[in-house]
Amino acid sequence: GAVVSQHPSWVICKSGTSVKIECRSLDFQATTMFWYRQFPKQSLMLMATSNEGSKATYEQGVEKDKFLINHASLTLSTLTVTSAHPEDSSFYICSARDLEGRASDEQYFGPGTRLTVT
C-alpha cells in the first residue's frame, strides 16, 4: 500500500516558538493532504485541507494565521504551528489522497507527530 511519512515523529518546544511538521507521500502523488489534530482519548478533528499550489481550506474555529499550511509539491505538505502554547500540545496526523485515486479508501494516513509545548 501507499506510504505517508511524517517528520518529526515527536517534538518538544518552548512556549512562544514555532514548530514545523512535514507530511510526505513516499510512493504516490497527492494533490490533496489533510491535517488532523487528536487530543488524548479523543477522535481525529480535521483542521484543514491542503491543496497543492493553492491556499489551504481551514475548518471553522481553526486559526489560519496560527497553523500555517504549505503544500508546495505533490508529495509534501507542511504544517507550522506558530507561537506555540501548551494548549497546542496534541497529536497531529496528516493524510494524503492519491492523485490517481477514485475511491475513498485511497486516502492514506501518516504515523502522526506528537507535539509537546512546555
Added chain:
Amino acid sequence: GQQLNQSPQSMFIQEGEDVSMNCTSSSIFNTWLWYKQDPGEGPVLLIALYKAGELTSNGRLTAQFGITRKDSFLNISASIPSDVGIYFCAGQLRYGNKLVFGAGTILRVKS
C-alpha cells in the same frame, strides 16, 4: 454540522469472543469507512463501504453499510490480543469530501 455517534465507547472482552460496534448519523453518507488506531500511530483503514446495504469482510472483520445510509456496524469474530486498539468509523458524503470521524471504540482483550 455532521456528527457520528459511535458506540460502545469501550469494550473489555475475553479472547475468542465476538465484538460488535456501530455508528449512526443524523445525515446521509455515501461512503462509510472503518479504521483501527494503535497507540501513538495513525489510523489504518480496515474496511471501506460504498453502497447502501453492502456487507464486506476482511478476514475476521465484517462491516455493513446501513440501508438508510445513516449507519454502519463493524463485527470482529474470535477476537485475539492484537485486536486491541481504538476503532473509528468515518463517513464521507462524496469522494473528495472530508471525512467525519466517530468518537472511537476502545477495545481491550483479556487473554
